[in-house]
Amino acid sequence: MGKAVGSEKLGNLYSGGKVRKRREWRGLKDTLYDYWRWLKIMKMLAGFLMHPHNLKGMFRYRWMLNYIAVPAMIDKHTVGLRGNHLKIAHEEYDLVAKDVAQLLNTAFKADKYCGNDQELSKRIVVLDENEMFTIMCGFPNLKSISWETAAVYVAVLLHGDAVTHYLDVLQEMGVPGDVCPMPAAEAGVVIDGDMPVFGACAIQCNTTCDGSLMGNGIMARAYEREGIPVFQIAAPLRHLEEGVQEYAAQEIRNAIRFIEENTGHKWDWDNYFTCMKRFNEETQHRVSWMEMSRTDFPQVIGANLALYSETTYMAIAGRVQDFLEADRRISKLAKESFERKEILVPEYRHRAIIWGVQSQYYTDFLPWLQNCWGILPLVDMLSLVYFDKVSEDDKEQAIYDIAKLYQEMIMRNRTHGGYEVLLDDLWRFCEYYNADMVILWEHISCKALDGMHGLFEERAREHGIKLIWVNHDLMDPRVIGRQAIRDDVNRYMRSVMQEEPIDPSLEILDDENAW
C-alpha cells in the first residue's frame, strides 16, 4: 500500500455495498491529487444542483438518480493508477463529467417539464445517442443535445443497474428481451414518459444495428407527438464502397437543409472548418497515443482510451476547445511517461486487442483486466475509427467528409460494412499492435457480432491468437453479472493459460451491488 504501482491489494477495497471501504492509498502526492480532483467533482455536482431547473430535473426523472454516482464512476476507472497515468485519467473523466453536466443543464433549462425556456428550446437540435455531432459544427449558434446519452448511455456508465426499469417497461409492451438493451432502454424511457422534451427539430441516423434503427422509430413517433420535426439520415451500410458516397453526401446536404429550415439558422462554413481543425488535431493526438501502444510502453489504453475517444470523436467532434487543450495535456503527460518507460501495472503478461461491444455496466472491466491478470487492453474496437484527415477548407469535400464520418461512427464502422471490417481487420490490428490475445466481448444481443462467432474462433486459431470470449448483455447486468464476466477470463487464464493472477484479491469480487 503506497506509491508504487501494484502496491495495494485492490480487491480489499470492495465492501459489498454501493461504495468502496475507503479511497485507494497511492502515496501522499498521488492520493492528495486524486482527492483534490474528487473535491472538484463534488463542487461541480453541488453547483449543478444550485440551478432550480436542474433540481427539478433531478426529481422529475428516474434516471437522474444515477448521477449521484459520478465520483464513484471516476474512482472505478482510476483504480491502481499512479503519477501521470492518474493525471491522464482525471483529465479525461473530469472533463467528460463537466461536459455532461453542461449538457444536462441546457437540457433541463429548455425541457418543458423543468425550465421550459422556449427560446432556448428553439435553438436546440436533438441528436441520437450514437450519432456523430459533426453536422452541428456548421451551426455555432445552435445547441445540439442527445437526451439519450444522458438518460441511458451515461446513466449505465455511472450505475450498472441504471436502466433495468426501462428495459422492463419496454418488455411489458411486448418487445422481447433479446434485442439490444441500449435502444431498448431508450425506447423504454420514452414509453415511461421520462424523455425530456425540448428542441426545434431532431436528426436521427441509422447508427449501429437493426435494434437501434427500430428504437429510433419509437423516438420519432414521440418527437412527432411533441411537435418536433424529425429527419432521418440513412447512412449507407457498406461504407467502404465508393458507389455509395454520393448518396451519403446527399443525405448530409438534405439534413443540413432540414436544420436550416426548422431553426432559421444558416450553415456557417467558417465555424465548421474551425471545428475540423480541432477535430484533426484531436485525431492526431489519439493516433499518437495508440502508436505508443505498439511499443513495450503503452500509456493511454483500455477504458481511458475507449470512453474518452468515444466522447471526443463522436459527441464533441471538434466543437469544444477544452477537449483539444485536454488532449494536448494528455499527449504531454503520455510522452513524458513513455520516455521514462513508466508502467501501468507491475507486470505486463499479455498484449490484447479488445474487440466487440463493451459492457456498458462494466466499463471498468478493462482496468480490472490489467490489474488482475496483467493483460494490457491496448486498443479497442470502438476506438479504431476513421483516422483520415478531414478537409479544413474545401466545401465540397467537407460534405463527403461528414458523410464518411456518419458512416464510420463508433461501433457502426465495424457492425456494418461487411465481414472485412469486423472479421478481417481484427487480425490486421493484432499484427500491427503486436498483440498475442483478443478479448472478444460477446454482447449476446448484438446480432452483428454474434453472426461471426464461429469464424472468429476459426480465424483466431489460424493466426495463433489466444481468444477469450467475454459474455455480457450491454446494459442489463441481471442477465450476466460482473463476476460472470470476470469468470470468463479467470477460467481461461487458469485452465488454458495455466497462469496465476498478478493481484489475486481481484479474482473474485463482491461488487454485484456496487455503483
Place this chain on the structure above:
Amino acid sequence: MKDLKHLYYFEQLLEEADNELIREAQEAGRKCVGAICYQTPEVLMDLDDVFTVRLRAPRSGSLEMSTYYMTSFLCEYSRAILERAIEGGYNFLDAMIVPDGCTMVNRCVENMELLNTLNKEGVFYKYLEVPMKADENGLNLYVSECRTKILGALKEHFGADVSDEALKRAVERYNKVCRLITEIGNYRKEDNPRITGYEFHIICMATYVAPKDLLIDKLEETLEELKTREPDENPKYRARVVVAGSEIDDVDLIKLVEDSGALVVADRFCFGSLPGRVEIPLNDNEDILTQICRHFLYMNQCPRHMNLEKVHGRKEYIADIAKEYKADGVIFEQMKFCDPWAYEHVTGAFDLREKYGYPVLTIDRPYAVGTSGQLRTRVQAFVESVEIKKLQGGEK
C-alpha cells in the same frame, strides 16, 4: 371444397430447395441466382437466360452447425439457410445476390461465402446497398446498385442480355405471374372464399422458389378452376384474419392458424403476395430500370425503412388490406430473435388496435412451427375473442 388440381404439385415443389423446375431450367442452360429478400428486385434476376429463387430450408432439422457459427441468438431463418448451405443444399446456385438488409440475413450470407458453401465453379456473391428511406436520393442509389451489382454482374458472369428490351420482357413475365396470383388471391375477399389461406400461401410461395415462367400454365389452370369452384356451404372458419410480419416460408404456419378456426384472407409478410406480387406499372417516359426500382422502393413494407412516412405507412397498409379483405382481426408474427419485427409487431399492434380498431394477436415463433400446441392455443383464444366481440356486436 373440392381439392385444387395442382395443389399437390405446388406442395411438392416446396418440399425441396432444389426442386424439379429449377433442375429443368438449369438443364435448359439457364443460370440460377439465389435471393433472400424482397429488396433485390426479382424481376431483374428473371431475365431470358437467368432466373432467381428465394432461399428456403424446407424440412429443417438440427441447426447445430449454423448455431456454432452464428450463435443461438440469430433468427432461425438465417441459421436454417446457413445450415442447409453447409450441408450442400444450395449447390445448384450459380450466384447469390442479396441486399445488405437485416443484419442476421446479411451475416448468414457472409458465412455462406466465407465457408465456401456453394461449390459451383464461378459462383459469385453480390451485396447491395439498399436505401432505408423511400425518396429520390434513395432511388438514385437503388438504381445505381441494381445497375452495377445485379445487371452488371449478370452480364459479366453469365453474358445475360440486360438491355431495356430484355428488362421489358422480364417485367411482362413478372407482371403476368403477379396478375395471376392477384386474381387468385382476390377470391379471398369473398364473404365465403373459394380458396383457403393455406392453399393460396402454397401457390404464392411456389412462385418465389421456382422459375416463374415454368409455373404459368399451372397458375392459369388453377385460376380457371377457381372460377367455378364451389365453396363449402358452411365455412369452417370463425374469424377472418390478416397475417402480417416477418419471413414465413413454413408450409405449416398458415395451416396451423386455419386449423385453429381462422381464415387467413391476406398475407403481409415476406414470401406473401402483399406487396410481393403487386404488378410493376411501366410508362414510356422514364428509364425502365428506374421505374422498376421505384416500384420496389416505394412498395417496400420492410420495418427497416426508417422515415416516418414509412413508419406510419406500414400500419396504414395493413389496415387498408384488412379492410379490403374484410378481416376481423390481425395476427402480427415475429420470428424469434428478429430485431426489426421485435419492435414493429409492438408498434404495429398498438396502432392497429388504437388507431384502426382491429383486434390484434402478436406471436413470436420458430422458423418451423410444426404442430405447436402453444401457438394453436393462442390462435384459438384469439379467434374466440374475435368471435365473442362479433356476437356481442362490439367494436371490431
